[in-house]
Amino acid sequence: MSKRVLLPEDPRWMPFCKRYAGNIERFAIEVVGITPSYQQMELFGSVSPSRSRTSVASGHGTGKTAGIAVIVLWHQLCYPMSVTLLTANDMDQLKATVWKEIGISHERIRRGRHGWIAEHLEILADASCRIKGFEAIWFTESKTANEKTANKMAGRHGEWLLVIADEASTLPDAVLTTLSGALTEQHNRMLLTSQFTRNAGFFYRTQNELSIENGGEWNNLRFSSFDSPFVSDSSLKELWDQYDDDERNVRLLGISPQDSSKHMMNRKVAEAMYRRGRIIKDNENYGWLVLVDIASGEGLRDKSACILARVIGYGDMGPDARRVEMVKVPLLTNKIRSNTFAGYVSDNGAELSNVTYVIDSGGLGINVCQDLEDMNKVVHRVNWGNPCFKNINKDRYLNLRAQAMHQAARAAKDGRLSILTGDYRNQMLDQSARIPKTFTDKGRIRVPPKGATEWDGMGSPDLWDAVCFAFLEDVSYIVSGEIGMGGLVNSAADTALKRTEEMFSDV
The missing domain is CATH 3.40.50.300 (P-loop containing nucleotide triphosphate hydrolases)
Known part of the structure; x- marks a missing residue:
């Protein structure tokens, strides 16, 4: 050899x-x-x-x-x-x-x-x-x-x-x-x-x-x-x-992000959400979401939030990009016990047609999800520390939290997110304009852990968290059987009948 x-x-x-x-x-x-x-x-x-x-x-x-x-x-x-x-x-x-x-x-x-x-x-x-x-x-x-x-x-x-x-x-x-x-x-x-x-x-x-x-x-x-x-x-x-x-x-x-990039969006964009007015027409096939972030017991600054939202569309680009109207904020408090929270949330969604409850299932939230499911409500459990499911979002975002917060901010910039109520306006502006944004080693967008230096001392943004739930990639909705709200609610069938009568009124 x-x-x-x-x-x-x-x-x-x-x-x-x-x-x-x-x-x-x-x-x-x-x-x-x-x-x-x-x-x-x-x-x-x-x-x-x-x-x-x-x-x-x-x-x-x-x-x-x-x-x-x-x-x-x-x-x-x-x-x-x-x-x-x-x-x-x-x-x-x-x-x-x-x-x-x-x-x-x-x-x-x-x-x-x-x-x-x-x-x-x-x-x-x-x-x-x-x-x-x-x-x-x-x-x-x-x-x-x-x-x-x-x-x-x-x-x-x-x-x-x-x-x-x-x-x-x-x-x-x-x-x-x-x-x-x-x-x-x-x-x-x-x-x-x-x-x-x-x-x-x-x-x-x-x-x-x-x-x-x-x-x-x-x-x-x-x-x-x-x-x-x-x-x-x-x-x-x-x-x-x-x-x-x-x-x-x-x-x-291949160039660096802008100096303003440390936040998802700025105060000017946040304030524009309140001046925008209606962005979903009464005759569009929208759905209703009840968005709920449950306080996890981190102290007085940690609160539970509940928001009623009208929603239509999917994704973050194109003619069918998601549009959301925040209609009412019936709750932002740390005084409701978790064992009674499901009943309160259910009551707030009772007047809405085909509502989907989007609930933070971490910590005490799991009990609220289970209670609502026992009431035969349509519940979407949120675990936004999980990675994204869609490949396009896996490449862009560290997890669902970053995906939802970034796409909510983009919707605000694009005019696809409107707040129709003045409930808790100061808290909403303060939280939405201060969400930090960084990038991972693969260039994916991430939101730093709460309490990290990038938060500049801000507590848990519970109200804005609930808003962002509406933009999670896997949150869907059921088309509502009603148009409008409160005393102006009409069924889709009634509306169709009225239009038919108008069409043939001169026959």
């Missing part, structure tokens, strides 16, 4: 290195066998030089992940005893995206004219790869980034060292600062890639004051989805119409 030839002993390797070590674009075309986009070529050109520092803010579909895979394999195969560190705050996501692309690119190499070099590389299931025969000193590894692991990761040293931080905007500043400071040798490189998720932090600074154009050492690249050949025009139009301004900046344009 012949002895295995190690990579440095292979006579083809040195000519290979001379041709490709300084040129990732050439490596991508001739070794991996792909045709890079303009944005990928810009990325490759930035990372190729020794001691490069590259920061990429990117929208969707720019080929960034596939580009990272090419860079990892290039560094691994072209430099002796090289070490590459891949880091992110979500190891599962790293495996599902970057390592998937690394596997695809490795297979491309194996099937190409330089297939011989692919045989020297072994990809393992633990999100690492290594050069055979040099497993301990020539490898790529993945590490989850947090303050506890920062010093351990910075302990990696070597002449050929590359650090890649994916979704860098969400990584702790201590990690990125430590890693950057540890790259002391001439051929050490660092690459940060991310969508903007906040207007602060190390990644944000590399795109601004630490950039080359501002006297720093970071080459700040910004990749817009509109410049990518991998995203169709129809997809771009659909996403543009679907997203709000901040989402367009973060997820499509």
Whole structure:
């Protein structure tokens, strides 16, 4: 049996290195066998030089992940005893995206004219790869980034060292600062890639004051989805119409959200809800919702809220986008016991036709849901800490809470949410204009946990929570058999009969 030839002993390797070590674009075309986009070529050109520092803010579909895979394999195969560190705050996501692309690119190499070099590389299931025969000193590894692991990761040293931080905007500043400071040798490189998720932090600074154009050492690249050949025009139009301004900046344009983006909406938008008047016509097929948020016993500032709402439509865009009128707020209190709450809620919905009760089922709310169900009421239980069900919303929002609150705010901005009552107006304005909004590492919208610093000391927004229940993706309604309210209630059948009589009045 012949002895295995190690990579440095292979006579083809040195000519290979001379041709490709300084040129990732050439490596991508001739070794991996792909045709890079303009944005990928810009990325490759930035990372190729020794001691490069590259920061990429990117929208969707720019080929960034596939580009990272090419860079990892290039560094691994072209430099002796090289070490590459891949880091992110979500190891599962790293495996599902970057390592998937690394596997695809490795297979491309194996099937190409330089297939011989692919045989020297072994990809393992633990999100690492290594050069055979040099497993301990020539490898790529993945590490989850947090303050506890920062010093351990910075302990990696070597002449050929590359650090890649994916979704860098969400990584702790201590990690990125430590890693950057540890790259002391001439051929050490660092690459940060991310969508903007906040207007602060190390990644944000590399795109601004630490950039080359501002006297720093970071080459700040910004990749817009509109410049990518991998995203169709129809997809771009659909996403543009679907997203709000901040989402367009973060997820499509590769630029930071606006300074006003820390809240779902501002006071001006909130006040407009009270000036809007009716937005659902009497002859439209609307339904009735009784929206109820149950106090969980967090103290005097935690209250139960009940709202009567007229609703029509579904979704957040197009001619059938949901419209909601808040007609009455019969209750905002912390003085009703949960064991009597169901009766009170039922009484408030008794005069409405085909009403659906949308109830917070967390904590004490589960008892209210059960009591109403025992009364044979149509009940929709709200568990808005759960993830979204629709794929389009899974990609946009951390959970149902973020989905409902964001789409309620969008409806207010679009003129699809109207408040017809002055009940508890000050509380409604104060709460609705102060709901904080941040982004996750995947660019999904999230609402920080109650009590987090982003809330600026505001208590539980129980009243606005109840409003937002009307915009949950899975909340449906039954078309009402009545038009109007109170003394003006008429059945749909009576209305149809009246119209028929008018049509034939001259016959």
